[in-house]
Amino acid sequence: MSKIKKRLVPVRRFKEFENADAWEQRKFRDISKTKRGFTYKPSNIDNTGIRVLRSSNIKKDTFVISDDDVFVKESAVNIPFVENGDILITAANGSTNLVGKHAIIRDIPKNSAVHGGFMLITTSKEYEFLNALMSSNWYKKFIKKYVAGGNGAIGNLRKNDLDNQKIYVPKKDEQEKIGDFFKQFDSLIALHQRKLDKLKRVKSAYLTEMFPAEGEREPKRRFPGFTGAWEQRKFFDNIEKVIDFRGRTPKKLGMEWSAEGYTALSALNVKDGYIDFTADVHYANQDLYDKWMVGNDLYKGQVLFTTEAPMGNVAQVPDNRKYVLSQRTIAFNVDKTKVTNDFLAVLLRSQNVQHTLKSLASGGTAQGVSQKSLSQLKVIVPIKPKEQQKIGDFFKQLDSLIALHQRKLDKLKKMKAAYLNEMFV
Incomplete structure (x- = not known):
């Protein structure tokens, strides 16, 4: 296909119709x-x-x-x-x-x-x-x-x-060509959507089986070599520090977002298991970063948690670049003697914890949890760090696969949107 511009002719047209009627x-x-x-x-x-x-x-x-x-x-x-x-x-x-x-x-x-x-x-x-x-x-x-x-x-x-x-x-033959093109595009999108949905169902099933059911202390499915009951703790017993800048904005600091610089991570781009860098894109220059983060640099693998709109999404900092912790998102500095980052990321998405978080949430349409609410949360964790790490690694790989398919699907949808914009008058 080549690009042409003419009255009542789309920007992009199949080659055989370049000189066809308007x-x-x-x-x-x-x-x-x-x-x-x-x-x-x-x-x-x-x-x-x-x-x-x-x-x-x-x-x-x-x-x-x-x-x-x-x-x-x-x-x-x-x-x-x-x-x-x-x-x-x-x-x-x-x-x-x-x-x-x-x-x-x-x-x-x-x-x-x-x-x-x-x-x-x-x-x-x-x-x-x-x-x-x-x-x-x-x-x-x-x-x-x-x-x-x-x-x-x-x-x-x-x-x-x-x-x-x-x-x-256009004429019937061009209508047919355009229709077939988008039908194939839809089929490809549907195929990737099915793969993504299947992976999410697999993950959900493992989350159910690899964490103890309500009232129990051992999961149904475990890695070989691990036995014995898990231990119940208060959630904050596993956490050294909560980094929480909710409500902070550049305007409140007397500054503005920049055209480039350090990426801000908010509840809109912290998805379930990955960071969406195309959503709610904002950047901070060095001065804003220093004034905002005040020495609380995020690090690779650190667990991020959305407190509201949406509540309960969990992801990990993907690399060692510096980020601004923005709206409705908090980060945890873990007690490394109690819990690993990778396991904590999975624990917060387990069925029992998510259910408890919803019961602790407050608000109307936009449900949210505060640090005070989280202080009431109790969790059950493996005593052995190696079992925690095994579970964390397993779900990290699964999340990476899900994120890969999600990116492919998003790319296909953007391509379709671009073609729709250019192939119709």
Whole structure:
């Protein structure tokens, strides 16, 4: 593909269409048919009946079969069944952030219909092109402008608003080429997503089995050579110092962020098991770093913990570069005679500890924990440092593999977004 710029022609076009006609203006209804779903009563529910597609069937712009799917009696369905190539779109929801979410259906379960809070978009043969078009900037701008609601109001997408939207489309053969291109991209993204999800499930299973269940002192699964009960301690018995600069900002220090320098680590880029350096990017120069960190340099392997929004994410400092410890994130200096950094990182993500943290959390929508709350936390740890290190090393390797797949997935999504931006008018 090569890049060209011309009126009503996308920035990026397949080579065989470089000299093809400009795209034509149409209305959305000219290339699709839009239908609203149906409503049903509780008395219509029948587990052997017709599957009803709802919001749980759209996950990350992908159609999925949900364990929560509802089935109703066939007599309650007054619209045609869904077919492969149809596009499911959220038309009404209690949150405007969910209105307009869409997913193409490529493998529809037999006898499925759509709930009234959704619209079903049926098209001609070029449904893959339409699906890609609905992922482009045109559709995002449309949703932002036309979806009613906000500030807690119920969002609603009106059929006529969508049907009357002006769009630009190429000839059929170019539509097919674009549709196939993004279909392959979606398949690649879905493949990496499945691999990532599988690794996360494996990790979750090991976290359950390699830490004692509630009320017990020994885990179900252990490395060879280790026996005996684990020891219960207060969490802070394992910690020499908590580095906590919550609430600190450059403005409060009479300074500003810089264009480059030391990276700030906040609750937005401390993910579960890794640091996302593309989120909430801020930098501090030397003067701001010195005034902010006041000698509390972070070190490689040190455990970071998010206290709020989100609460409970755990990662480790990835290298020996200097970092600024920013919003809603704290760091622990461990007592090396009691616990290793790698084990502490896993311990804080174990099922029992996460459950206890939620019970200790305070706040409304944004749950959070303070040092006072953490002082009430009790943990169970292996007495032998070697067992701690074995467990820590195992999960560190698993986290590295998960982070690798996450980076690949993020890269693919960014590439898709870039192509969507350049391949549509």
